[in-house]
Amino acid sequence: MARPSDPSTAASDVHRALAEVVAAERLSIVATLIRTTGDWELAEDAVADATERALQRWLRDGIPARPAAWLTTTARRIAIDVLRRRDTEGRKLALLAMSDVPHDETTGSRHPMGDDRLRLIFTCCHPALSLEAQVALTLQAVSNLPVADIGRVFLTSENTMGQRVLRAKRKIANAGIPFRVPPADLFPERLDGMLAVIYLVFTAGYTRMDDGLAIEGIRLGRLLRELMPDDDEVRGLLALMLFQHARRGARMVDGELVTLEEQDRARWATDTIGEALSLGPVGDGERGPYRIQAELAEVHATALDAGSTDWLRIVALYDELLAVHPSPVVALNRAVAVGMSDGPLAGLRALDAVAEELPDLHLVAAARGELLARAGRIAEASSELTRAIDLAPTDAERRQLERRRRELGPFCP
Amino acid sequence: MKYMMFVCTDTEPDPPSGDPKLDDVEDWVARHDASGARVMGDALRPVADATTVRKRGGKVLVTDGPFAETREWIAGFDILECADLDEAIDVAAQHPMARFGRLELRPFWGDAEGGPTQ
Numbered sequence: 001m002a003r004p005s006d007p008s009t010a011a012s013d014v015h016r017a018l019a020e021v022v023a024a025e026r027l028s029i030v031a032t033l034i035r036t037t038g039d040w041e042l043a044e045d046a047v048a049d050a051t052e053r054a055l056q057r058w059l060r061d062g063i064p065a066r067p068a069a070w071l072t073t074t075a076r077r078i079a080i081d082v083l084r085r086r087d088t089e090g091r092k093l094a095l096l097a098m099s100d101v102p103h104d105e106t107t108g109s110r111h112p113m114g115d116d117r118l119r120l121i122f123t124c125c126h127p128a129l130s131l132e133a134q135v136a137l138t139l140q141a142v143s144n145l146p147v148a149d150i151g152r153v154f155l156t157s158e159n160t161m162g163q164r165v166l167r168a169k170r171k172i173a174n175a176g177i178p179f180r181v182p183p184a185d186l187f188p189e190r191l192d193g194m195l196a197v198i199y200l201v202f203t204a205g206y207t208r209m210d211d212g213l214a215i216e217g218i219r220l221g222r223l224l225r226e227l228m229p230d231d232d233e234v235r236g237l238l239a240l241m242l243f244q245h246a247r248r249g250a251r252m253v254d255g256e257l258v259t260l261e262e263q264d265r266a267r268w269a270t271d272t273i274g275e276a277l278s279l280g281p282v283g284d285g286e287r288g289p290y291r292i293q294a295e296l297a298e299v300h301a302t303a304l305d306a307g308s309t310d311w312l313r314i315v316a317l318y319d320e321l322l323a324v325h326p327s328p329v330v331a332l333n334r335a336v337a338v339g340m341s342d343g344p345l346a347g348l349r350a351l352d353a354v355a356e357e358l359p360d361l362h363l364v365a366a367a368r369g370e371l372l373a374r375a376g377r378i379a380e381a382s383s384e385l386t387r388a389i390d391l392a393p394t395d396a397e398r399r400q401l402e403r404r405r406r407e408l409g410p411f412c413p
Numbered sequence: 414m415k416y417m418m419f420v421c422t423d424t425e426p427d428p429p430s431g432d433p434k435l436d437d438v439e440d441w442v443a444r445h446d447a448s449g450a451r452v453m454g455d456a457l458r459p460v461a462d463a464t465t466v467r468k469r470g471g472k473v474l475v476t477d478g479p480f481a482e483t484r485e486w487i488a489g490f491d492i493l494e495c496a497d498l499d500e501a502i503d504v505a506a507q508h509p510m511a512r513f514g515r516l517e518l519r520p521f522w523g524d525a526e527g528g529p530t531q
Contacts, residue, residue: 126498128498128502174520175498175518175520176414176416176495176496176497176498176501176520177497177498177499178496178497178498178499182499186499
């Protein structure tokens with residue numbers, strides 16, 4: 001299958017061609033090998049070995065005519081060799097399963113629900129794994145992030161994270177977690193769980209200003225949209241992440257956190273907002289929580305300035321969100337929106353109704369401080385902001401709240 | 414795959430459903446015996462009747478009560494034979510004690526690769 005050897009092929013061309021084909025095909029090859037062998041480590045090692053072999057061979061013989069097929073076939077042969085050397089019960093079964101796969105296949109089935117990549121993502125996000133294991137496994141097996149980097153996300157060592165990922169893979173095999181896209185009766189709740197994992201990857205990056213991780217969340221969101229183009233929640237989640245990501249250039253200026261209201265909207269990424277706007281609703285089913293949150297983000301993203309934000313629409317969207325996805329944090333955001341649409345006293349009343357459920361959240365104290373300031377009750381506002389500063393989890397948030405407290409003037413303690 | 418399903422009590426149960434069929438363990442047993450998912454099982458007498466046995470330094474130590482003092486206890490068990498964990502979860506979720514207590518699914522070692530030392 002290789003093109004006649006071309007000694008003039010530059011090493012840089014080979015590296016580039018290999019990087020491209022690995023980026024495009026690695027996940028499909030790994031996922032198909034996991035399905036056929038049932039062995040995660042074997043699948044990942046086979047693809048890693050095939051990639052190494054490709055580099056050596058392509059440098060010597062030139063880039064093959066169909067590099068993706070070359071990599072797929074080589075990885076499968078390596079996996080078959082490993083299985084042949086083994087002497088286990090499952091060996092024959094696995095070899096049989098692998099013989100079903102046509103040799104020129106490069107990306108698995110074209111039918112989205114039959115795509116091995118989708119099976120892999122659903123399996124990584126199975127609820128019998130802890131949420132942390134789901135996130136770690138998704139980042140390792142789907143995103144192919146180095147274990148050391150995943151460890152940093154969870155503030156733990158490479159070694160500990162490696163053990164955790166390994167344990168998750170063993171549980172999948174030992175507990176009999178099926179490698180599949182869930183059937184219709186399980187699909188909605190399993191999809192919710194999977195979307196939550198992907199949004200968690202994004203928000204972990206977003207709150208820590210870790211662009212790489214946020215971009216990885218978006219990349220996973222794009223992959224899901226490619227695999228399930230007609231699912232409105234999948235589209236909604238990608239739109240939501242893009243609307244939020246579009247603000248990254250305005251959220252932090254000179255190391256200081258800038259609130260949505262104060263952000264310089266000229267710094268928002270209009271191309272990213274444009275992509276998010278293109279992911280509008282499909283189907284006429286009930287709107288899910290990610291679609292509603294995407295519309296909330298859209299109201300902000302399309303307002304010319306903070307003052308012209310359509311707060312009535314935002315309150316209505318929060319009401320809709322609370323109906324499908326009740327949560328005290330959503331109720332808190334709704335109270336802030338009520339304060340903008342109906343005045344600070346209405347906002348304070350709405351806030352009092354939810355504050356009990358979130359006793360130690362800095363955002364509650366910060367919101368109350370803001371509403372009191374707007375109601376002209378500066379001394380109370382200042383003491384609420386002090387409380388928020390004491391509770392704030394990050395330095396950036398603390399500094400932003402201290403700045404706000406200074407703006408209130410001479411009542412600062 | 415074979416799973417041991419421990420049937421445990423819980424300090425925060427859901428109230429009875431009001432549908433006697435849904436709340437009746439015998440109905441669950443009959444359905445899953447018929448489908449082949451339930452291999453066998455039984456209820457266990459309360460922890461007051463439990464005896465814990467250890468052997469240390471060659472000496473058998475017998476004590477009254479369960480091996481762990483908790484507010485929940487194992488009230489029974491069922492052995493399930495299911496295609497995979499999702500099927501076992503489905504069978505377990507239909508058990509009345511999924512609402513009044515909790516169920517723990519533990520796969521058998523069986524013929525799996527690697528022994529319990531792994």
